[in-house]
Amino acid sequence: MVRSMKPERTKYCPGCGHGIIHRLVAEVVDEFGLRERAIGIAPVGCSVLADLYWNFDVVSAAHGRAAAVATGITRANPDCFVLSYQGDGDLAAIGTAETIHAANRGEKFVTVFVNNAIYGMTGGQMAPTTLIGQPATTCQLGRDPAIAGYPIRVCELLQTLGGVAYLARGSVDTPKNVLAAKRHLKKAFQLALDKRGYCLVEILSPCPTNWGMTPPQAIAWLRENMLTYYPLGVFKDVSAEEKRA
Helix, strand or coil: CCCCECCCCCCCCCCCCHHHHHHHHHHHHHHCCCCCCEEEEECCCHHHHHHHCECCEEEECCCCCHHHHHHHHHHHCCCCEEEEEEEHHHHHHHCHHHHHHHHHHCCCCEEEEEECCCCCCCCCCCCCCCCECCCECCECCCECHHHHCCCCCHHHHHCCCCCEEEEEEEECCCHHHHHHHHHHHHHHHHHHHCCCCEEEEEEECCCHHHHCCCHHHHHHHHHHHHHHHCCCEEEEEHHHHHHHC
């Protein structure tokens, strides 16, 4: 039994990865014994449904402001464990400034960043992470970098910032990668509890509805396209760097 997960029937689309990621977060909250002092930040987007499923306190933030809200709660309540749960539109478009500056300041919370390469809740518009050539409702012929620029690699973008303690990218396309994503979450939770700095775990997730695919087709597309542009792995780990020094 996962105490940090409510027994609710999912409202997510068939094949969506949010349910798996919610479960991973809840399992890690339980394993660290954090349920009574955990506070989640749910932004605008499909992620806002998180409070229907997590059995711990969750605050909804305005679009793009999750990092700012998490910063305020963390500083005012240093004994609480704070995590923001954000999609690509929220974190890498409207919330770009909040994300970069929270990371650079080394704010002591965890961000779970769900990257499905599209705006999900609002109908499939192009996101900052939409791949070159990938169609969306706002670029039906596919993303053209001459017009829209290039997909943002968030982990690589934040990697140079001094306040960052942990950065990793996982995926939910296979059981092996789901387990690896959980390991990333556990490491991020531990470093945040140790007050080492800002921690972010990006997780690649399918969005069959807005990609216009069946769930199996979406998993195959993720593997063939997203994994080549967004490689999995650990991008920064201050504890590992100390061991090597």
